[in-house]
């Protein structure tokens with residue numbers, strides 16, 4: 452098990468990780484999510500002893516990584532697949548790491564087979580594609596047959612077949628009782644790979660719960676209702692009846708209605724009472740991506756702006772249809788996702804009571820098609836505070852570790868492992 456308690460990392464003025472407490476348990480795949488720059492890699496580096504925490508601690512099986520007996524046999528990691536000596540053959544790269552950790556050479560050929568690189572085992576890794584590099588990095592992680600595995604963006608650059616392979620690999624490693632901690636920005640993949648999620652934003656814990664609870668706590672289930680297109684007054688009549696009954700009704704582009712705050716049978720009854728015929732009444736649940744977007748929209752550091760193109764754009768010929776404006780996920784355009792944007796200063800996400808900072812998980816309280824309101828309202832919003840970092844005295848320079856590179860050098864076994 453990996454356990455972080457009050458984990459904090461500062462780089463000068465920059466607080467990359469703040470007061471993070473969580474556990475990653477064996478037997479399941481735990482996804483590690485967060486926007487760019489939220490501190491995922493920093494956290495992983497601290498878990499692996501590549502960075503020293505400024506405060507707090509993180510242990511694996513009760514020990515800090517650097518004090519683990521024979522760490523490479525207990526913990527395997529893929530942090531940066533590019534951090535390989537490009538002049539070395541893939542097999543030699545693995546062989547060097549194996550010899551330094553007392554791992555038999557036959558294990559090298561085993562893992563080359565597991566990751567599907569046996570045919571290019573004697574090729575220099577500098578000629579490897581991004582996906583081949585990822586596979587080699589995964590081979591490194593598996594080399595010591597460790598009980599604890601960390602993967603930072605393992606599917607980066609993999610083709611669909613490779614993504615499916617990684618998904619199955621993660622699941623089978625967890626099914627063998629191992630601890631699997633994996634970061635990814637691919638929500639659709641995380642939804643089908645991870646059992647549990649740890650979500651951070653700006654270095655702080657946003658959620659620690661099962662994938663299922665995460666979606667139900669951070670998304671607004673809603674019902675879609677459609678009345679006959681040919682009779683607009685029916686739509687108006689139904690809107691009035693639903694609103695009067697306490698539902699929130701939003702028109703959809705295709706003429707349908709999006710209803711929150713009322714269960715499906717109640718909507719049906721209200722329509723019946725109002726003498727309105729329905730062409731559609733269907734339940735909808737948000738995807739992991741939608742739930743994630745909703746939760747993290749207040750914790751995104753890097754947002755794109757529309758490219759004005761400084762007048763360089765050619766005029767459209769008369770009659771031409773301009774391309775549709777796509778919404779930018781994470782920017783909270785109304786209507787893009789079911790939930791409304793969080794209230795100013797409010798909790799932008801739902802966190803069950805008592806769950807912050809790794810406290811035991813509360814009972815999920817999803818209401819069937821219940822209005823989202825601002826789930827978790829009343830809980831403190833870490834981003835509403837002007838300065839989330841306490842004014843603790845900075846670490847004396849002498850006590851701080853040498854600034855490690857952002858990517859560990861996997862050519863050095865002590866760094867790689």
Ligand SMILES: Nc1ncnc2c1ncn2[C@@H]1O[C@H](COP(=O)(O)OP(=O)(O)OP(=O)(O)O)[C@@H](O)[C@H]1O
Pocket residue numbers: 462465466467485486487488489490491492493494854855856857
């Ligand atoms: N060695 C370092 N020196 C200074 N700042 C750093 C260092 N490493 C990370 N940071 C900063 O810490 C913050 C967290 O970075 P980190 O790489 O951990 O985020 P991340 O969640 O892994 O991002 P991404 O999803 O883009 O990989 C960023 O603002 C980053 O610039």
